[in-house]
Amino acid sequence: MRLFDSPAAKIGASIAIATGLYGVSFGALSVASGLSFWQTVVLSLLLFSGGSQFAFIGVVAGGGSGVAAMSASALLGIRNGIYGMQINSLLRPAGWRRFAAAHVTIDESTATATGQTDPEEQKRGFWVAGVGIFVLWNIMTAVGAYIGGALGDPKQWGLDGAAVAAFLALLWPRIKAFQPAAIAIVCALATLLAIPFVPAGVPILVAAVTAGLIGWFRPAPDPGHDSDGMEPDIDPYALHSGHRGNASHTGHTGNASHADDAGDGEKS
Amino acid sequence: MSLWFWLLVSVVLAYATKLVGYLVPAKVLDSPRMSHIAGTLTIGLLASLTVVNVAASGTNVVLDARVGALVAAAVVLWLKAPFLVVVIAGAAAAALLRLLGWP
Numbered sequence: 001m002r003l004f005d006s007p008a009a010k011i012g013a014s015i016a017i018a019t020g021l022y023g024v025s026f027g028a029l030s031v032a033s034g035l036s037f038w039q040t041v042v043l044s045l046l047l048f049s050g051g052s053q054f055a056f057i058g059v060v061a062g063g064g065s066g067v068a069a070m071s072a073s074a075l076l077g078i079r080n081g082i083y084g085m086q087i088n089s090l091l092r093p094a095g096w097r098r099f100a101a102a103h104v105t106i107d108e109s110t111a112t113a114t115g116q117t118d119p120e121e122q123k124r125g126f127w128v129a130g131v132g133i134f135v136l137w138n139i140m141t142a143v144g145a146y147i148g149g150a151l152g153d154p155k156q157w158g159l160d161g162a163a164v165a166a167f168l169a170l171l172w173p174r175i176k177a178f179q180p181a182a183i184a185i186v187c188a189l190a191t192l193l194a195i196p197f198v199p200a201g202v203p204i205l206v207a208a209v210t211a212g213l214i215g216w217f218r219p220a221p222d223p224g225h226d227s228d229g230m231e232p233d234i235d236p237y238a239l240h241s242g243h244r245g246n247a248s249h250t251g252h253t254g255n256a257s258h259a260d261d262a263g264d265g266e267k268s
Numbered sequence: 269m270s271l272w273f274w275l276l277v278s279v280v281l282a283y284a285t286k287l288v289g290y291l292v293p294a295k296v297l298d299s300p301r302m303s304h305i306a307g308t309l310t311i312g313l314l315a316s317l318t319v320v321n322v323a324a325s326g327t328n329v330v331l332d333a334r335v336g337a338l339v340a341a342a343v344v345l346w347l348k349a350p351f352l353v354v355v356i357a358g359a360a361a362a363a364l365l366r367l368l369g370w371p
Contacts, residue, residue: 022352025352042276042279046282059320060271066270066271069275070281074278075313076309082289084289084290085289105286158333159359160321160362161358165338165358166355166358168341168342188315191320192323192329196329200326204313207313207316208312211308211311212309215307216304230307
């Protein structure tokens with residue numbers, strides 16, 4: 001009963017529907033990139049992190065090796081470790097819940113939880129978003145993989161164009177300020193320059209090294225930009241304006257949340 | 269079979285990364301520099317993956333219908349379209365340009 005009265009649970013449910021639905025595009029693109037139906041399904045069930053899943057199939061689609069696909073996927077998943085630490089300090093899950101929580105620790109569940117102030121609401125938001133997305137994402141992945149397999153020639157349907165659009169859509173919410181835009185441009189150029197000189201898939205790792213170096217040397221005290229790049233693909237609090245608590249959340253959704261974001265680095 | 273192997277390695281690494289946040293004491297990871305690196309990596313990798321999927325064909329840089337998909341996606345993102353609409357716009361642009369004869 002209490003779940004129905006909970007603003008965080010409502011936000012969690014709507015973000016679950018919005019995110020879960022685009023599992024269909026992952027499923028279709030994964031099969032188009034050359035993965036089998038079952039490889040696609042296993043990625044969504046067990047890897048379960050949209051960005052890393054798209055990275056894996058994106059490298060494979062470009063003719064990259066399994067090692068390169070694995071590296072891109074693993075590097076893109078590093079932020080989930082930071083999210084895990086944030087959720088652990090907020091929710092303090094114990095026993096088996098800790099292992100379940102780790103699996104559903106992704107951009108959206110973290111953003112839903114950290115947007116709330118009341119610990120009970122944080123808990124409800126995290127679990128409703130995390131489990132809801134997990135269920136829907138997996139169902140829609142299977143649907144997409146089935147459709148993708150039935151379509152035939154992926155190029156005729158523009159599925160390679162769909163992959164381009166998907167990556168731009170994942171990048172887009174993360175480049176709302178000058179610094180992240182500059183990082184994106186530098187890494188894009190590094191990739192373009194590397195393509196003719198190294199095997200397929202490796203240009204992405206060249207960009208990763210470039211980004212890692214920039215991240216290491218970026219000035220540390222930079223309030224409001226500590227969490228650039230750590231935004232969810234879909235901001236739960238843009239879907240439901242008005243339910244946001246006062247707590248900071250990992251996203252950087254414009255001026256309204258600027259003051260909140262400044263606290264991200266100190267949260268423990 | 270080899271792809272299965274690396275896929276399963278990716279699965280293990282992804283879960284291990286998530287779990288580290290829960291098992292390692294917060295002060296080890298909770299530094300602005302860690303957030304900087306994780307955030308910068310995320311932006312850099314997504315930018316790179318976008319470029320590779322637009323312009324790479326093996327080890328060649330080519331301009332084909334995928335450029336049209338990039339432009340279409342950027343336009344609808346600018347108009348604040350939801351994720352699925354963006355993906356469909358990208359597919360439609362690429363398919364349409366191929367119908368018109370662009371490779």
